[in-house]
C-alpha cells in the first residue's frame with residue numbers, strides 16, 4: 001500500500017504574521033518548479049492564520065501555493081460561548097484550515113489535556129471536516145518501564161473512541177516519543193518503525209485492515225534534514241511532524257525533499 005507522505009511544520013509559539021510572511025514567500029520561491037510527491041502542511045500560531053491563508057489563497061499566489069495546506073495547533077471542543085481564550089472549529093474554517101493538531105504532548109503535559117478532552121476535540125473537528133493530526137507518544141520513563149505498548153494502546157483507544165470508519169479515514173496519526181521532542185535525540189529508525197507498526201496494528205484491531213493500511217502515521221521528534229531519509233524509508237512511516245527544523249524554510253524543504261525521495 002503506497003501512502004502519500006505528509007510533512008507538517010509545527011511552529012508551536014513561534015512566528016507572528018510578519019515572520020510568517022517572510023517564511024512563506026521564501027518557501028514558495030524555493031518550491032518553484034519542484035514537483036514534490038508529498039502533502040505539505042504549515043501549522044502557525046492562531047494569530048498568524050489569516051496572514052497564512054491570505055498568502056496561500058490570494059489569486060496571485062501561484063500554483064505552488066495551493067500545494068501547501070494549513071493546520072491549526074489546537075481547537076475548542078465547544079461550538080461557541082463563554083470559553084475565554086479558545087478558538088472554535090468554525091472560526092478556523094474561515095481561514096482555509098484543513099488540519100488540526102490534537103493531543104500534542106505539550107498540550108497533554110503543560111495544559112493538562114486528557115484523553116477525554118482530546119477525544120471531544122477530535123469529534124468536534126471531524127464534525128466540521130477538519131482533519132485531525134492526532135498525536136500520541138510515550139515518555140522516557142514509560143518506555144524504560146516497558147509500558148510503550150500499553151501507553152500507546154490507551155492513547156489510541158481513548159482518543160479515537162466513538163470515531164467511525166469514515167472519521168478514521170480522515171485522520172492522520174503522529175507518533176511522537178516525548179523524549180525525542182525538541183531534544184535533538186531522535187528515535188532510531190528501528191524504534192520508530194516498531195512503534196509505527198504497533199500503532200497500525202491497533203488501528204487494524206479497531207477499524208480493520210483496509211483502513212489501517214491507508215492511515216498515514218507521521219513520525220515526530222527531532223526530525224532534521226540529516227535523519228529524514230532514513231526515518232521515512234521505514235515501511236510504516238508516512239511523513240513527519242516537524243518542530244525545530246521547520247522554522248527555517250531551507251531546513252523544512254530539505255526534510256521534505258530528503259524524506260520523500262525514497
Ligand code: PGA
Pocket residue numbers: 010176180181182183184220221222223241242243244245
Ligand atoms: P521537534 O518537535 O521537531 O522540535 O522535536 C516536534 C513536535 O513537537 O511536533
